[in-house]
Amino acid sequence: MEEIYETCFLSSVPRFLISFLFFLFTSTVVVVSLPEDSSAIISRFQQYLRINTAHPNPDYSAAVDFILSQAKTIGLESQSLEFVKGMPVVVLKWAGTNPDLPSILLNSHTDVVAVEHNKWTHPPFDAHIDQAGNIYARGSQDMKSVGMQYLEAIRRLKNSGFQPVRSVYVSFVPDEEIGGHDGAEKLAESEEFQKMNVGILLDEGLASTNENYRVFFAERSPWWLVIKATGSPGHGSKLYDNSAVENLMKSIESVRRFRAAQFDMLKAGLKEAGEVISVTMVFLKAGTPSPTGFVMNLQPSEAEAGFDIRIPPTVDAKLMEKRIGEEWAPSSRNMTFEVWKKEFFKRKVPVLPVTDGSKPWLALLEGAVKKANGKLGKPEVFQASTDSPFYRQRGLPAIGFSPMANTPILLHDHNEFLNQVEYLKGIEIYESIIEAYTSYTDHTRNAASRDEL
Numbered sequence: 001m002e003e004i005y006e007t008c009f010l011s012s013v014p015r016f017l018i019s020f021l022f023f024l025f026t027s028t029v030v031v032v033s034l035p036e037d038s039s040a041i042i043s044r045f046q047q048y049l050r051i052n053t054a055h056p057n058p059d060y061s062a063a064v065d066f067i068l069s070q071a072k073t074i075g076l077e078s079q080s081l082e083f084v085k086g087m088p089v090v091v092l093k094w095a096g097t098n099p100d101l102p103s104i105l106l107n108s109h110t111d112v113v114a115v116e117h118n119k120w121t122h123p124p125f126d127a128h129i130d131q132a133g134n135i136y137a138r139g140s141q142d143m144k145s146v147g148m149q150y151l152e153a154i155r156r157l158k159n160s161g162f163q164p165v166r167s168v169y170v171s172f173v174p175d176e177e178i179g180g181h182d183g184a185e186k187l188a189e190s191e192e193f194q195k196m197n198v199g200i201l202l203d204e205g206l207a208s209t210n211e212n213y214r215v216f217f218a219e220r221s222p223w224w225l226v227i228k229a230t231g232s233p234g235h236g237s238k239l240y241d242n243s244a245v246e247n248l249m250k251s252i253e254s255v256r257r258f259r260a261a262q263f264d265m266l267k268a269g270l271k272e273a274g275e276v277i278s279v280t281m282v283f284l285k286a287g288t289p290s291p292t293g294f295v296m297n298l299q300p301s302e303a304e305a306g307f308d309i310r311i312p313p314t315v316d317a318k319l320m321e322k323r324i325g326e327e328w329a330p331s332s333r334n335m336t337f338e339v340w341k342k343e344f345f346k347r348k349v350p351v352l353p354v355t356d357g358s359k360p361w362l363a364l365l366e367g368a369v370k371k372a373n374g375k376l377g378k379p380e381v382f383q384a385s386t387d388s389p390f391y392r393q394r395g396l397p398a399i400g401f402s403p404m405a406n407t408p409i410l411l412h413d414h415n416e417f418l419n420q421v422e423y424l425k426g427i428e429i430y431e432s433i434i435e436a437y438t439s440y441t442d443h444t445r446n447a448a449s450r451d452e453l
């Protein structure tokens, strides 16, 4: 990571300064020293990272207190909502000069996933910064970085005297990592949200391992599938057709072949991660328990397997259901199945937005990133889940974007980190985006539809 850091650092510094630094540090390790303003920014980020909002016991009240105190110093209006007890949603507002225009909503979640403390080099809630400038903490990528970057960008824009035409809202929601039902889902359904008259939502994306930031305009829908086989029980020594385990194994083989074909397209670079159907077996259940484990001479009459499936929006859900019913769990082999999917993913496949001039929000984002000397990759389908579908299902365009280039993807991983130079660069990127979005006045319709992205 040092190599990456030095590349970023050197490219933004004049040549004479490089020579001077080279002279200064040739006999010692390069230690990052930031200007005073940046040090204060990094230290605020560390403060937020140090609040332990990991499941199963997230300290939401400390996070809320911190966010509200930040809002106060920046001079933003704030409201703390609690649709479900103990699940606080904070909404901040920077009023625009034209309140009739649809507003911008910048969303982030305050919760983070659990950690295995002993697997981390630096404690996950210390926000330790190593000599290369990497900030280690749970949430440094997913997504306390983004939440704080929104605030820092607004702080700077405000200090510079910038006046937004459209209003900007910043939402901090709980529970995204466990489904988002008490936070983002409730906010999206609320009267308060109606009043905000939101025209575009920005939400989380993913780190990029190269110099191009990643941007997401849709996400795959999760289907949780349980297939169940039944068959005659029998002695363990007997060979016979149609036992439950035999039936289930045939299905698993069929699923495995399908999975391999999808994975091959990904490995060959023919498709991106968000464009393939992923199928992952998450449990297997069979056997007759005994005090010492399982009865070994008995073939069970029931066997079950569970799969996490992610379906891109381009896939016809009906065909997928047909495949499950006919190949993976056919009744001819005494099999049944159940698919659990979120209500909004059961609806008709939406028209995919494209990036031509008539779709303002993606084009504006692209322009703003470029203006701040960043590069943007091709718009993608997000491979996992975020809070965005709660809004997209209401016809609101939502873009997933976390400005982290040249960074390994470490969300939910051990030793999650973000380099401080990358973090600071992200603030400049958001300044540029917020400036472009809030100044945009041509697109005045309320709640733009998905294909207007």
Ligand SMILES: [Zn+2]
Residues within 6 Å of the ligand: 109, 142, 143, 176, 204
């Ligand atoms: Zn996240």
